[in-house]
Amino acid sequence: MSTEQWATLSNNAVAAATVVFGLACIAHLIEWSITRQVSGADTSRAETVGAEIARPARQAVSAGQVGAFDGGQDAQSRRELAGEELGADEERVARFGRLGIALTVLAAACLLVGVVSRGFAAERAPWGNMYEFATLGLLVVVTIYLGLVRFMKAQWLGGIVTGFAVCMLGLAFLAYVPAGPLVPALDSYWLLLHVSAAATAGGAFTIGAGASIFYLLKAKAERETPEDQRTGYLWRLPSSTAIDRLAYRVHAFAFPVWTFAALIAGPIWAEHAWGRYWGWDPKEVWAFITWVVYAGYLHARATAGWRGKGAAIIALIGFATFLFDFIGVNLIASGQHTYSGL
């Protein structure tokens, strides 16, 4: 194939990925909206049993209890009826959940084709400008998410991940530049390490931020919702403790990778290309800020009074600084990292 054909394939694949992510997001939204009608069968219990410290046992509001409130003669038949309806709704919830994940897998495959063919079109590593970084970073986000679904049953992240994917690809289209070779400063094997590490860390930060949002919602709900009103989507999520643990694991993976990208590979490359390993370029300043905030997150988790809510908020601030480093600095600040192609 010629580079033009690869470029066309890449563009089509990324466009297809956007559409399929949109469909996946819709599937997850439908899943959520059906859940609102279904009583809060606590699916999280089975997954997290034995895992948390002193979690109050939650009463699963079962179909039987719903029926029991009537106390009439036909309680038995009502119970059966409610049970059947509930079963049908449960089945629909599960079906849309599975559909969302299947579509996400398909979209991820499209995106992978898009990123790889972009590399063939440009005849280099496909992460040399803002558009390419966005698509690569998103591929990392979705890969981590699917890995978590596979190994840690993190389906509940589906809606937020696919929604983020659609937004990110929309943004990527705004930053689109045709495939082509790179300026001499980027012609280095450090591009491979520095940028892919940054994208990997960024992808994991994204998942960590999504989990932190759910943690805050769930922890608030656990504090404020009386036992008998615990219905709806939130009560299908794992306990806040389990969500917090997932968020921590993702962040604990991302932080060393980010350290490598921003504080080791970056400075080495800067030393080679610009003659200084650290020069307080706006990109460097914000990479440093992101690093410091996430270092704060790790410390907050070990500090009384900051655990839980405080740490989760710091993680979200960290993610905001990362997004600003990626988007804001490219668009607003000038500096030596002006490779967005815009």
Next chain:
Amino acid sequence: MTELDQKSDGRDTARTRDFARTAPPLPPLQFARWFWRQLTSMRTALLLLLMLALAAIPGSFIPQTKVDPAAVVRFGRAHETLTPIFDRLGLFSVFSSAWFSAIYILLMLSLVGCIVPRTFVYLRALRARPPKAPSRFDRLPASASYETDENSDAVLQRAAAVLRQKRWRVDVDAVAGGSGVVRAEKGYLREAGNLTFHIAAVGVLVAVAIGSLWGYKGSVIVVEGEGFSNTLTQYDDFSAGGLFDASALTPFSLQLDRFDARFEIDGPQQGQPREFEARGSYVPEPGAESAPFDIQVNHPLDVGGSSVFLVGQGYAPVITIRDGEGELVFSGPVPFLPEDASYTSSGVIKVPQSVPEELGFEGFFLPTAVDVNGVPRSAHPAAANPALALFVYAGDLGLGDGLPQSVFALDKRGLTQVRGPDGNPVRLLLQPGDTAAIPGGLGTISFDGVRQFARFQIGHSPAKAIALGAAVLGIAGLMASLFIRPRRAWIRTRRRDGRTLVEVARLDRVSGADLGADVEALVRDLRASSATTEGSATSEGKADT
């Protein structure tokens, strides 16, 4: 809470408040101790970290003298009221300002104050036995128990063996009469990693400080065919740390023979640079053999501890100027600084020797000149159709008053713009080979050709290998501290109704592990290895949550 309780609580807080109001100030030593404890607490470290992040923000929005001095000057012109305030606050040099330094020095102190005692605690913990078993396992986050017909010693011995095999540190307290405890702990490397990371962070900061105190950095424009020798006077700009010694400059010299720049000719990325290459020869020290060099972006030249980086390039039109009396008053290449992606470059030529009046030229060099509605513009960065567009000034260049001047700007206070017969400012438009007369009999200017220049940055930052080593060590420590879990386990045996009750418990000092599953696995391991002897043991297999 009863009413009585509330009352006494209220009284307590009131008393505390009174105490706070009337308490005499702490004696200096106690105050110092209090202050040190506060400083080295995790909470303070956390706040300092967040403050450091916050303090770095202005450095990315306000131009920084060390990063882009020209931008600071532009900012100063645009914001006349803000600039003095910003200057007073050190906002043009955030990263060396007093307040930024204060935060990171406090952070360093907090760090050291945290590391040193923790190192001793850790060294003691390394020699200590695993901690004693708590009296009640069911109060621990995860525990389980089962009964077996084996005797206590056999269970304890096997438990110790199972744990040792998994590289736990194990200690057995066997008590006569069929009971005993296995104490086990593992994951000691976590704290080692944690300490390594923090010590490495201090190491990186020290190395950076050494680099900036003893290092130097300067840049110089070298035109094709010209040379450079590494002395202070030859630099266009130069900055060095407070302890830098100018005599320590590596005494090398270099000669630039050829500079190649390649740009994308067509396609969507037309005009994008593809390759820059500077070739020539250098002499590492006076009297040494000369050697060829080939410096590219990302491929610097290393000479005796200093490095020569290619950080920019541009064009230097070769110009000859004769004055009103026909005397040759200027001849040579003049670097014009590129201002945009198509290398529209600006520059000035100063001719103080010219008679009858001193001459100054200011204007643009266009590598690929095209006419856009009568205004010459550059369409491409390669020198395909080079042209010079110059305005002419005559009068006093102001070079005689001893004040330093930029070679890239005209001081127009003593100059008047030369105008043509129609009264409009004269704009000379020259192509290579052209000669133009300056109106008013002031002389002639010839555009003889174009050479390229390379902008080299030459620098030396000592201790950068230390910084790198510390950073790599730090990341290794970081990973150990994040991924290794300090774990504690106890296995206790007791006689009950003629059988042995085995209790298993786990406790971690950091949350994150699935302790219940761990306990279950431990119980499984214990029972599996005793499958032959166990017989009809009943299991509780309880995993508390």
